[in-house]
Amino acid sequence: MEFHHVSVLLRECIEQLNIDTDGCYVDGTMGGGGHSLEIVKRLKGGRLIGVDQDPNAQKAAGERLRNYQDRVTFVRDNFGNIARILDGLGIEKIDGMLLDIGVSSHQLDEGERGFSYQQDAPLDMRMNPDKPFSAYDVINGYNEEELNRVIFTYGEERWAKRIAQFIVKERQDRPIESTGRLVEVIKKAVPKGARKDGPHPAKRTFQAIRIEVNGELDVLQQAIDAAAGRLAPGGRLCIITFHSLEDRIVKEAFRRLENPCVCPPEFPVCVCGKKPFGRVLTRKPILPGKEELEQNPRARSAKLRVFEAAGET
Numbered sequence: 001m002e003f004h005h006v007s008v009l010l011r012e013c014i015e016q017l018n019i020d021t022d023g024c025y026v027d028g029t030m031g032g033g034g035h036s037l038e039i040v041k042r043l044k045g046g047r048l049i050g051v052d053q054d055p056n057a058q059k060a061a062g063e064r065l066r067n068y069q070d071r072v073t074f075v076r077d078n079f080g081n082i083a084r085i086l087d088g089l090g091i092e093k094i095d096g097m098l099l100d101i102g103v104s105s106h107q108l109d110e111g112e113r114g115f116s117y118q119q120d121a122p123l124d125m126r127m128n129p130d131k132p133f134s135a136y137d138v139i140n141g142y143n144e145e146e147l148n149r150v151i152f153t154y155g156e157e158r159w160a161k162r163i164a165q166f167i168v169k170e171r172q173d174r175p176i177e178s179t180g181r182l183v184e185v186i187k188k189a190v191p192k193g194a195r196k197d198g199p200h201p202a203k204r205t206f207q208a209i210r211i212e213v214n215g216e217l218d219v220l221q222q223a224i225d226a227a228a229g230r231l232a233p234g235g236r237l238c239i240i241t242f243h244s245l246e247d248r249i250v251k252e253a254f255r256r257l258e259n260p261c262v263c264p265p266e267f268p269v270c271v272c273g274k275k276p277f278g279r280v281l282t283r284k285p286i287l288p289g290k291e292e293l294e295q296n297p298r299a300r301s302a303k304l305r306v307f308e309a310a311g312e313t
Contacts, residue, residue: 012304040068
């Protein structure tokens with residue numbers, strides 16, 4: 001299948017990165033290369049580090065950026081390892097980094113990857129197919145308490161406990177091996193009245209399992225902390241999220257970077273000596289416009305937040 005992914009908030013991301021033609025930038029979630037292409041078009045003496053752990057994404061981005069090979073370094077890795085990646089390339093500071101968090105359109109549409117609750121496929125959900133741990137291991141290996149924790153915490157699913165109970169009961173006869181069978185179990189667990197309104201009954205559970213399999217929230221926090229320490233003065237970190245858990249992590253992390261002081265509030269002056277890393281440029285997140293939403297309904301929950309590193313002092 002051709003790697004197809006519609007780049008969300010593309011114009012807004014490029015504007016917020018404030019690209020220097022000679023700067024060094026990182027697209028930590030390169031996907032099919034949509035954002036990357038618009039970055040490299042604006043570079044002259046600069047360089048783009050394109051990172052993705054999905055081999056299909058790497059291949060597609062390589063084709064899309066084939067006319068700009070002199071400005072791009074491709075790295076197959078997880079964006080949470082950005083400090084190690086930059087060290088390996090001998091890069092001390094970067095002028096900007098972009099992260100588009102979550103599952104891509106292609107991964108959802110590529111049935112055999114098991115990300116979608118709308119297609120029957122093996123339970124997988126690995127963004128890096130070389131990793132041994134998959135959705136199958138979560139669904140068939142976690143006990144009821146662990147399943148409840150994952151589904152409730154990462155899916156914000158009110159019926160998490162009941163879904164966990166039904167999964168454990170269902171797998172007693174034989175393992176749950178497919179997304180189709182998991183969807184059937186979830187539908188049985190969620191009361192009929194609760195299935196009338198709102199999103200697909202399996203949406204939140206699938207989101208939760210995907211986050212657990214790929215360790216997405218831990219990786220996001222790790223990446224923010226690492227990237228902030230590698231930004232050159234005036235460099236920007238742009239992050240697109242698609243659900244409240246991710247957005248909350250980004251919002252709170254940016255707030256701490258802007259105000260790292262740990263002094264008790266009753267202290268008249270700061271004595272901890274912690275200096276701000278920079279400033280938050282988006283007090284409220286940037287949202288997709290009406291035109292983009294009409295063209296790409298999957299962008300409806302996207303939020304872009306931007307942090308700018310402090311200048312020279």
